[in-house]
Amino acid sequence: MHIALVIIGGTIGMAVFLVSAQIGGSLGLQRAAWAFAAGCLILAVMGSLTSHVGATTRFTTYQLCAQAFGGVGAQLVNTVIALSLIGWFAVISNTLGSLSDFVFSRLYGWELPVPVYIAASSAAIVVVTISGFRGIDRIALWMTPAMLLLVVYAALGSIDQVPHWNRPVAGATPMSFSAAVSAVVGSYIAGVIIQPDYSRFARDARHAVGAAFVALGLCFPTVMFLAAIPGSALSQVDLRGLLLAMGVGLPAFTLLILGAWSSNVLCLYSSSLSMSTVIRRATYWKVVVTIGVLGTLLALVDAQTYLVNFLVLLGITIPPVGAIYLVEALLLRRAPQTRVAADTNALPILPTQWRAVLAWVLATGVGFAVQNGLLAISGVSSIDAILVSASIFLILNGQRSVFFPARHLTDA
Numbered sequence: 001m002h003i004a005l006v007i008i009g010g011t012i013g014m015a016v017f018l019v020s021a022q023i024g025g026s027l028g029l030q031r032a033a034w035a036f037a038a039g040c041l042i043l044a045v046m047g048s049l050t051s052h053v054g055a056t057t058r059f060t061t062y063q064l065c066a067q068a069f070g071g072v073g074a075q076l077v078n079t080v081i082a083l084s085l086i087g088w089f090a091v092i093s094n095t096l097g098s099l100s101d102f103v104f105s106r107l108y109g110w111e112l113p114v115p116v117y118i119a120a121s122s123a124a125i126v127v128v129t130i131s132g133f134r135g136i137d138r139i140a141l142w143m144t145p146a147m148l149l150l151v152v153y154a155a156l157g158s159i160d161q162v163p164h165w166n167r168p169v170a171g172a173t174p175m176s177f178s179a180a181v182s183a184v185v186g187s188y189i190a191g192v193i194i195q196p197d198y199s200r201f202a203r204d205a206r207h208a209v210g211a212a213f214v215a216l217g218l219c220f221p222t223v224m225f226l227a228a229i230p231g232s233a234l235s236q237v238d239l240r241g242l243l244l245a246m247g248v249g250l251p252a253f254t255l256l257i258l259g260a261w262s263s264n265v266l267c268l269y270s271s272s273l274s275m276s277t278v279i280r281r282a283t284y285w286k287v288v289v290t291i292g293v294l295g296t297l298l299a300l301v302d303a304q305t306y307l308v309n310f311l312v313l314l315g316i317t318i319p320p321v322g323a324i325y326l327v328e329a330l331l332l333r334r335a336p337q338t339r340v341a342a343d344t345n346a347l348p349i350l351p352t353q354w355r356a357v358l359a360w361v362l363a364t365g366v367g368f369a370v371q372n373g374l375l376a377i378s379g380v381s382s383i384d385a386i387l388v389s390a391s392i393f394l395i396l397n398g399q400r401s402v403f404f405p406a407r408h409l410t411d412a
Helices: 002-011 014-027 029-057 061-108 114-131 136-161 177-193 205-234 239-246 250-276 284-300 303-317 319-332 337-344 354-371 381-396
Strands: none
Touching (some): 002 205, 014 029, 029 061, 061 177, 061 284, 061 319, 177 205, 177 303, 177 354, 177 381, 250 284, 303 319, 303 354, 319 381, 354 381
């Protein structure tokens, strides 16, 4: 139950408002519902598998990636995950600045440029992250029911105003169904990849798998659909414009600001930890400051404008990472030594596994080809990237598959 609440808490935040409104506005609520269901089903299946691996091996995500990709490969994976979190930091910072401008102009009459709010809030988040954010995770957990109530309130208050359930919002950016599904996948795929960090503490694999599937396969698509209703009802895909049109008032804006604040502290903290495994000589605070500055610069160029493209990028490049380490953990290395290494938290440092890197690169290329209409496998780029990466990696390592005797972890 605790794992399910952690996952649900990670999916209910600023991101769900931004993503759902854009997809609902671009596809219409009827097609958007199918896109939410398909994307969340992909997340649920992968999340269940990564949870199973974490619960059975007790490996961290970094250990699983190191086992599949080797030392340099794992650092490359961590870099990509860190970049995805930096992108989210920029998107949320941009929205945070816009919401702060609204609140402070109404409360105190301040008329400051939005970039000032972006820079000031980002600087404060950097300071909090460096000094330690004890309690911020608890705040995020307590805010989950408040955010959920806001989603339900907004949906119920606007559902009667939906003009057409199967038509896009006028002026919304066109989007293909494949891009919408990949965007849904990209909205939480980083969380799915790092799921072993939580599920390894689960009582058993059955509970970990059930929690992941319920949270991602049932709760997440429901929340996304509810969050998409107000935008379609009021013909607004911009979050600030949507809230103004709804007339929800300062309390809702303040709640979203607090949610954005806690989300960005966690994004900055997680991305800094990921990059610390890559840039080992740099001190933690320098990594935090560097990432904070980079994320702020991206926010200042209106990162929210590129949200869908960013999510599609994540939905194509990151799923193969999970597919590859799942194949490695479930099919290629089932020796008893795996359990011993996990229990002692001592995983041998392996050389770079170029077969895994090659499978990742090729699968990402196939995903982009499908997205741009150059190939047609399943028609959904995220699914194709997963299937291709798993297939290529399994073929390249055919002599080590589960159908042959497993080798010791130190074998190259």
